[in-house]
Amino acid sequence: MKVISIVGYKKTGKTTLVERLVSELSKYGTVGTVKHTREEIFPIMGDTERHLESGAQVVVGVTPTRSAKIMKMNDLKSALKQLSQEGLDFAVVEGFKDSDVPKIAIGDVEASNIVARVDINASAGELAKIAMAQPDHVSLDYLIAKIKKSPKVKEAGAIGTFTGIVREVAGDEVTEALEFESYDEVMRQRIKAIEDDLKKKDGILDVLIHHKTGRIEAGDDIVYIVILSGHRQELFPALSDAIERIKDEVPIWKKEFTVSREFWVHDHHDH
Structure with a gap:
């Protein structure tokens, strides 16, 4: 599984580039994503919270159209492990500037392990070429x-x-x-x-x-x-x-x- 992160300041188009990259990589294999987001995106209430409070480490909510997995583990390493266990070909991360994963940086944002800098006009092909050049993130799972x-x-x-x-x-x-x-x-x-x-x-x-x-x-x-x-x-x-x-x-x-x-x-x- 090849892993790449898109990082940038707020309102610089990170999600737009993630969408562009995911769409292109999907032509070559299976893709998963991880987003650094605010906790209020996942409401902590109702039956889901009761499951977690009773001791569950992972809760999967299933609806007629999709499902959501909520885990007590809240770090990037755990999230990437979940994607790895699915046998996906690519993982695209939005955010996590301080992580050790390779990063495509938008503009002059500072982050660790930057492998390329682009602007909002970067093409899907350009982004995919950078992602596919990264080393494989491999686990036994x-x-x-x-x-x-x-x-x-x-x-x-x-x-x-x-x-x-x-x-x-x-x-x-x-x-x-x-x-x-x-x-x-x-x-x-x-x-x-x-x-x-x-x-x-x-x-x-x-x-x-x-x-x-x-x-x-x-x-x-x-x-x-x-x-x-x-x-x-x-x-x-x-x-x-x-x-x-x-x-x-x-x-x-x-x-x-x-x-x-x-x-x-x-x-x-x-x-």
Whole structure:
């Protein structure tokens, strides 16, 4: 899922550009949006509030024409996680100037992580090109949702996953973080080759692999493998094969940061 935010001062046309961008991105995939808005937009009253006060973390109100999800979690990260779980291709955010997501800024507004500045006349094509150039925001939930949309899902009897995480304690060593570097295009090509080869195996219907780069803190996710198969018997050998091939074939270098030192790790996939 590619994420982009539109930010600007009040009355500068943020919603207009969001509408323009969403309409264009919808030609290429599914789109969700997040808006930084005032609380009074969602009235805190009646049965919905009673549900929340009784302990519900999420309330979904269903009407004859649409539904609304109201959550106690009120941060951008939680909202993007909800969109990710839907397996959407794009998320367009309106506002949240201080977040770490990539941003298209209108005029001279100040914000973090601005990747482009435009004015209200920016075309839909220009905005979409910026959005599609952003890195993918990937979670395990996102990949599971995507693989469930596979054309071959009707033939499937199992979905198997593997998640590699940053090990914090190994013997006497305490790791604070790992940092991964790669040649991005080569990494994508090698991962695609592994996915394609695995899909040639009997009973393997679809494969999705994602390996993160950059600094990853202890306990956080590094790599995801999701496999759709006809039966469980084919699933587990394919997962094992995928893990080993990533270790052996994908050019990614790992630096380890411990409490006492930092160093490059030769066996760069020993998670």
